[in-house]
Amino acid sequence: MIGKVTRGQDVKPLLSYLYGPGRRNEHVDPHLVAGFRIPTALEAEKPNGDPDVRYLADVLSSPLDTLRHSRLDRPVWQCSIRAAPDDRRLSDAEWADIAEEVVHQTGFAPRADDQACRWAAVRHADDHIHIVVVLAREDGRNPSVRRDYLKVRTACQIVEERYGLTRTAPADQTATPRPTRAEVEHAQRKGLAEPPRDTLRRAVVAAATGAAYEAEFFALLRGSGTIVKQRISKLNPGEVTGYAVALADHTNQVGEPVWFSGGKLAPELTLPKLRRRWGSGSNGLTSGKPVSPVRSPDGFTGMPTESGSTHARRTAIDHLAARTAVAASQQMRWTTAPHVRADIAAAASDVLHVTAAITRNRHLAEAADSYARAAREPHGHQPMPTRHGNALRLAGRALAMACLGRRRDITVELAALLEILADIAAGLAEHRQAQRRHFEAKAARTASACLRGVSRSVSADQVAGARVVADAAVDPARLAATDFPVPLESRLQDPPTVAPPRHGPPYAPGPRPSRGR
Template identity: 35%
Template structure:
């Protein structure tokens, strides 16, 4: 069973909805199945009873309390059975409603001063409970934490009535991530012909402004550049207590900006959580080539290396704090990647980032060192600027996306092992979006590499097979050699060998970062890692010779050391400035 709890200020408004036809005439035979005393007037079954009579009965104590009554005096809880559950009777729903109001603290068992409430059924599979939050002694009930208590009670109800158990979804981190859009927000977006609700758009803009930001001032500056309005809530001392944000053009019925506090957008965007991220820091990115056109690819390669290191770290140490840092940092990398990616993959990456939002560990403090490394990677991607569709950008995108797919799969398995089914499903959904984005970038270069691999002389193919069997355990080597991507991978190994590398050493380094059992395609993961680590150029059929011929090669020796290899100066363009490492700030 699934419960949803909300509130409001109009008893009459909610009654009209509960007993009305519904937005699409979906309500059938609305009637009361339970109430505070068992004798509440029922306009659904008693023709002479009006909504006003029922409203007056429910609001009696609210009126008596006068100014002491809470402004939001309506408590509303819907309880829905699973589609596979048997049909429950009205008496069963009545007993369920009684247990829910007791668990929530609305009407404690045996308390004559409990709040007044009714349970309305207008469909076979769910009920709505409406309560007014003033007790018989004109005080307010203590309902803080009602959601957790209600969900615990639902677990007991499911077991006792033989219903589908959703206990596995009720972990302490079940409600991590942002709330789903409300029905009113969805209707507003539909009226305005918007692809998503303004709150979702605003949340994405705030998250992308935070990704890799080094200071609070930089975060606020980025928001201003996005056109986001920001207001600070301050204590009497002048200290900031929190931020609220508004999307330009999003206004309410009074033509005033629609403000959202950070925590309402996403639990991770409260001021304490924002400052905890910023406190981890982010290193200033360094791009080896002074040509700014190469920086997007360089930033993506740097980030993919960090992700691969995080995978290895998570394999060795699966503690909650390290997992929290990896997940939190991954979201920032995805936000940075979505903000700088071409239209080809931008939407899928953004959707993966939002799915990743729901994989976090809300109650766990992230390991600071690990979080700093991931945030630095996000900063390297964002500060490099947008990818403009050059061949190097596409292969770099395929490299980082292959790493992110593997990371999403590993995080899903991490959650599954701990019974976090909700987060595991979100991680798998993120992996699906990332696979789609990866395919769009990788299809063309992989096809070219596959063709090159097919044309390799038999002697060259034999050398690569020998290198694989030398570097990897027998089972992994056999699996690798039987994968569909073998030809493309053989082409990459041959290209690395021609550039002066030892393929066996490269393989051992690339495969040693993380066991590849979780990868969809081990050859694809290793292919992009080796091309990145060896500094191999874009595949010849799609490369622009003038952009990569001057790249310094890196030679991997049999000892595992890397040394710079000189290239023919006449074959490379003369740089306008010495090729020293540069930093870029935005």
């Protein structure tokens, strides 16, 4: 069950819409199910039998005339509460109880408070209701609307458990903002595969993963065809305090680009958080200072040249990314430290977003979005960088730099990498399940299944080679012993290695061996 909160200035137009036919005649039998009084005392009819919306609006708005302080700028609070498509059909009595729980949890109309705000709940469909509250108490005071959305989330979770409805995630302020209805309809009219908000978010994530410092990040964004503008501080001229991105073909009515700030795309894409990421060396670098944009062809810490981005070099980078992911996957299974698992999960999200960006595969993009929701820590907490997380981020940067915006097919090497990322996602699902974060666990399992499906959809002549690499992925010792065409390991900072056993049966994952013995 989910709730959406909006604010307005006048209650009458809102009630006219709720009791009306709807924009597409989707409203059926509009009626009150609950209110600050019993519904029969609030509803009135015109001589022709239609609901008298003016009477209900006057009754709800009456406390605004007796306020002892200035009324709020938008004194009409509206919340739509919708059940999941798979939930059973709820009765009017059950919806009435749900509405009472929402106004109680938000503090607008607590139980046993006869001086609370006036409110009413309208039902005009089977799967949702609309709660209308006028923000003026009977005792002349304005109610508090602080953190109202989070309180609505709490109320939704209470009624989910009470009535056995589909469980949803708590409000931890880490979810990616979804495209609005207007954005979705605009994309459909333009014939776009997805709303511009999603396209921009993936472009920013790929650029953030491929960059080692701030200037390179903006250069990669512009190189991908994204329009970028920087917000300059008014107190310190020349200091960049934020940024926004837009697509050239996504404009408003006057022909201006529609801008999205980093925070509007995802919680972790604000400029301060990106700076902490680059400056802390979380991508394998020692600092966030600019480095030489061109390195030798056998390295991948800098911007590769066109001649250096050969097929053999890209294949070598794919091999190293798979080997790095194997070590991270085994660490995810072995370790019991939550911060290590959190950092590996966050780094794997970067690698997955880059892989989706360079292949431009729609299924990978969907898997990356699902996995990102599972990998985020509650309340926007950024995990402490670890050795395996650093190595994964550096491998992701290598993948991004090796392509320079050119599309790549899903090769045998990338298919093997996807199999390993699927294993990391499965490990993350178990970790989230143990934390009782069921929604994130489900998202991780969905991403894992999607990654395995994409990996195994390669053509028949690639399957044999992919299985060889995937078998080696299960056995990290055998993969670590494989000859590597280009000595790229030296570019990793403290690279993870797993020594192959000299004797005994083939290696199988088990308890982590003790060191120094």
